[in-house]
Amino acid sequence: MSSFVIEAAGLSRSFGSTRALAGVDLSVRTGESLAIMGASGSGKTTLLHCLAGITRPDAGTVGFVSGAGRVEVTGLGERERSRLRREAFGFVFQQGLLIPELTAVENVALALMLNGMPRARAEEHGRGWLAALGLAGMEDRRIGQLSGGQAQRVAIARAQVTGASVVFADEPTGALDSATSADVMRALLDSTTGQGRTLILVTHDAEVAGRCSRIVDMRDGRIVGERVSA
Amino acid sequence: MIARVAWLLARPGTAGAAASALPVTAFGIVTALLLTVIGGAQAFWTWTDDEGVLYQALAVIALVLLVVPLVSLGGAAARLSARRRDDRLATLRLLGATPAAVSALAVIESAVLAAVGAVAGVVVYLAVVPLLGLIEFRGEPLSASGVLLPWPVLVAVPFGIAALAALSAVLGLRQVVISPLGVRTRQEAPRLHWVRVVIGVGVVALAFGLMAVLRVAPTTMVILGMLAVAFGASLAVLNLIGPWVIRLVARGQASRAKTPARLLAARTVLESPKGAWRQVGGVAMTSFMAVFAGTGVAVLGVMGAEGDAESQLLVTDIRTGILITVVGSFLMVACSVGVNQAAGILDRGELYRSLDMLGMPVATMDAARRRAVMSPLRITAIGSAVTAAIVMLPLTGITLIVAPESLLVIAGVLAAGIGIVWLGLLATRPVLERAASA
Numbered sequence: 001m002s003s004f005v006i007e008a009a010g011l012s013r014s015f016g017s018t019r020a021l022a023g024v025d026l027s028v029r030t031g032e033s034l035a036i037m038g039a040s041g042s043g044k045t046t047l048l049h050c051l052a053g054i055t056r057p058d059a060g061t062v063g064f065v066s067g068a069g070r071v072e073v074t075g076l077g078e079r080e081r082s083r084l085r086r087e088a089f090g091f092v093f094q095q096g097l098l099i100p101e102l103t104a105v106e107n108v109a110l111a112l113m114l115n116g117m118p119r120a121r122a123e124e125h126g127r128g129w130l131a132a133l134g135l136a137g138m139e140d141r142r143i144g145q146l147s148g149g150q151a152q153r154v155a156i157a158r159a160q161v162t163g164a165s166v167v168f169a170d171e172p173t174g175a176l177d178s179a180t181s182a183d184v185m186r187a188l189l190d191s192t193t194g195q196g197r198t199l200i201l202v203t204h205d206a207e208v209a210g211r212c213s214r215i216v217d218m219r220d221g222r223i224v225g226e227r228v229s230a
Numbered sequence: 231m232i233a234r235v236a237w238l239l240a241r242p243g244t245a246g247a248a249a250s251a252l253p254v255t256a257f258g259i260v261t262a263l264l265l266t267v268i269g270g271a272q273a274f275w276t277w278t279d280d281e282g283v284l285y286q287a288l289a290v291i292a293l294v295l296l297v298v299p300l301v302s303l304g305g306a307a308a309r310l311s312a313r314r315r316d317d318r319l320a321t322l323r324l325l326g327a328t329p330a331a332v333s334a335l336a337v338i339e340s341a342v343l344a345a346v347g348a349v350a351g352v353v354v355y356l357a358v359v360p361l362l363g364l365i366e367f368r369g370e371p372l373s374a375s376g377v378l379l380p381w382p383v384l385v386a387v388p389f390g391i392a393a394l395a396a397l398s399a400v401l402g403l404r405q406v407v408i409s410p411l412g413v414r415t416r417q418e419a420p421r422l423h424w425v426r427v428v429i430g431v432g433v434v435a436l437a438f439g440l441m442a443v444l445r446v447a448p449t450t451m452v453i454l455g456m457l458a459v460a461f462g463a464s465l466a467v468l469n470l471i472g473p474w475v476i477r478l479v480a481r482g483q484a485s486r487a488k489t490p491a492r493l494l495a496a497r498t499v500l501e502s503p504k505g506a507w508r509q510v511g512g513v514a515m516t517s518f519m520a521v522f523a524g525t526g527v528a529v530l531g532v533m534g535a536e537g538d539a540e541s542q543l544l545v546t547d548i549r550t551g552i553l554i555t556v557v558g559s560f561l562m563v564a565c566s567v568g569v570n571q572a573a574g575i576l577d578r579g580e581l582y583r584s585l586d587m588l589g590m591p592v593a594t595m596d597a598a599r600r601r602a603v604m605s606p607l608r609i610t611a612i613g614s615a616v617t618a619a620i621v622m623l624p625l626t627g628i629t630l631i632v633a634p635e636s637l638l639v640i641a642g643v644l645a646a647g648i649g650i651v652w653l654g655l656l657a658t659r660p661v662l663e664r665a666a667s668a
């Protein structure tokens with residue numbers, strides 16, 4: 001009965017003479033975890049950015065389905081896509097890319113404050129998520145005082161705190177050693193698919209991809225294979 | 231090898247053109263202002279009579295006032311070009327350049343950018359010379375030939391600026407070796423000690439005392455000397471206390487902030503109160519001067535009305551000098567804010583880009599950045615005006631400070647100073663927009 005949350009058809013995107021995406025069709029089910037694999041330069045990041053409404057494809061469509069109905073992401077203007085990303089999506093990047101001046105809890109709370117939640121309540125929610133991700137007691141640390149794995153968990157909390165229905169992660173474990181990487185993946189999966197949400201993840205790492213429910217392989221801007229994990 | 235890689239990087243590219251245009255422009259402005267200041271001062275040194283010596287003493291005060299913001303602008307330009315280099319180290323390594331080649335290239339690049347900017351600055355200066363020559367002192371225009379610097383100076387300055395840029399690149403490289411990503415991951419926000427405040431209050435009290443005995447000073451030169459000491463000491467104090475006060479206020483703002491922009495702005499200031507001060511410190515100088523100028527103009531008005539033709543001429547000339555110094559330092563402050571902001575944005579390009587992805591509106595990022603400058607600016611401008619008023623009090627008495635003419639000058643200069651910083655912020659918004667959507 002699982003329905004689709006993201007439906008993309010015929011996506012293509014070029015940068016100058018480089019064809020980053022050359023016709024991609026991809027649908028993602030609610031509650032699944034999808035790994036996008038492929039060599040460097042195969043178009044994974046570009047695909048992720050098109051699905052999340054960060055980049056507009058030259059051709060093709062992306063639809064986002066939620067309780068409120070279906071939104072044509074590719075038809076939205078800059079401001080509306082920005083708002084959609086803020087309210088419905090969460091993001092985790094390779095480097096964490098947290099704001100270094102803010103404390104851990106402020107980084108998380110900021111996502112809620114951007115949606116208009118008062119600060120005190122936003123920080124309370126933020127503390128809750130940090131605790132759930134094993135960071136109790138580190139709320140008031142600055143980002144520079146956290147290890148790579150801890151920072152990445154703050155980023156996961158930030159992606160999740162708004163109740164995002166889809167979390168996009170671009171090589172979230174790319175800068176971590178394998179033990180930390182396994183920890184972070186567990187946290188990421190628990191907080192997304194574990195809560196009935198959807199995770200779309202780009203990775204080089206077969207072990208990381210293996211933890212996801214479905215894997216698609218990319219080459220030269222196309223999807224060339226698809227596997228379902230155990 | 232180096233030549234080939236240099237060419238690859240120098241090709242007109244997407245972000246490349248903007249990234250090199252900025253340091254070139256900054257070095258150009260620094261050079262043009264530097265030459266203008268030296269050229270103007272040169273004209274004064276052709277006079278040898280007693281009055282001439284007085285003019286030279288006043289010119290030295292103006293030079294000192296202008297050199298401080300000029301040095302900080304030069305530093306900002308060097309930092310900007312160093313940052314551009316940090317961004318590209320990774321690219322270079324990917325292209326297979328050896329560390330030695332990377333270092334050599336970084337130094338060459340900084341020097342070349344500075345030299346190109348400096349040559350452009352010389353051209354701008356030459357274009358301004360006829361206008362400079364029109365400025366009247368002692369009842370006569372300075373004349374173009376009077377303010378035109380000899381050609382060896384015009385040749386030496388670009389070389390000197392290129393050499394300084396190369397030197398700062400060499401010094402900067404050591405840091406890059408230590409932290410290749412150049413990312414600020416400081417462990418703790420820096421602390422500033424309250425002892426600064428105690429020292430500061432003491433020095434202001436001393437300056438106050440000095441001004442109080444000024445009336446009984448024997449000669450004009452002694453008066454000028456004591457004025458310079460009181461002035462310099464008070465400015466030094468502002469430098470000492472400014473960052474501390476800025477941090478104190480920002481701490482309150484951080485805990486009270488209700489919107490993302492306010493929170494971000496306060497935390498940005500807290501991250502580096504000294505950096506915040508560096509950006510607006512030039513305005514402290516000008517608002518300090520505004521009070522001196524304001525009361526000075528009022529004093530001179532009284533003197534001029536009573537005095538003979540010669541002292542009336544002196545009064546006019548001092549007014550001209552004050553005006554030139556204020557305008558000059560404003561130009562440098564505006565450039566310095568622009569350059570610092572551009573450098574800051576380029577430095578955090580990836581972070582801004584990620585915030586855009588998260589759906590933070592560019593307007594919010596811009597508001598945070600503006601607030602992080604404007605809030606310390608307000609504190610600085612008002613704080614230094616008050617300090618200056620205290621130091622001037624024994625000399626002028628309260629009536630002159632609150633005379634309509636002085637208040638008008640003070641308010642006008644403060645408003646212009648704040649306005650010009652605001653313009654500098656506005657001018658760098660496109661840089662932010664480009665960085666966020668790169």
Ligand SMILES: Nc1ncnc2c1ncn2[C@@H]1O[C@H](COP(=O)(O)OP(=O)(O)O)[C@@H](O)[C@H]1O
Nearest residue numbers: 015018019020039040041042043044045046047
């Ligand atoms: N903003 C951009 N400008 C120019 N070329 C780009 C840009 N983004 C991606 N590309 C190019 O598109 C191709 C796919 O890039 P990307 O999607 O980042 O690949 P991946 O994430 O799989 O490494 C690459 O050849 C890359 O150089």
Ligand SMILES: [Mg+2]
Nearest residue numbers: 044045046170
């Ligand atoms: Mg990628």
